[in-house]
Amino acid sequence: RGPLPEGNFAALVSMLTTQALFALGLLQVKGQEKKEPDLELAKYNIDMLQTLEDKTKGNLTKEEQTVLSNTLNDLRMGYVQIAG
Numbered sequence: 001r002g003p004l005p006e007g008n009f010a011a012l013v014s015m016l017t018t019q020a021l022f023a024l025g026l027l028q029v030k031g032q033e034k035k036e037p038d039l040e041l042a043k044y045n046i047d048m049l050q051t052l053e054d055k056t057k058g059n060l061t062k063e064e065q066t067v068l069s070n071t072l073n074d075l076r077m078g079y080v081q082i083a084g
Helices: 007-025 041-056 062-083
Strands: none
Touching: 007 041, 007 062, 041 062
16 A cells, blocks of 8 residues: 555545445445445435535635535535435
């Protein structure tokens, strides 16, 4: 394994996003059997990102806020498509 990436805001958003994408079934580990979406777990990770947005309001750079907002919008749309 190589070195771990820098622990920063973008890495935290990326980690939670990745977990939500796995739970939605939009990401999978190569060679592993496809799993059914876990909507409860996906919602949990999306809610965690929403909490992060709520708690950091006014303390993020414009770029950080844009990334977080866009990520939340994309995940919510993916959730609705899969849940629907």
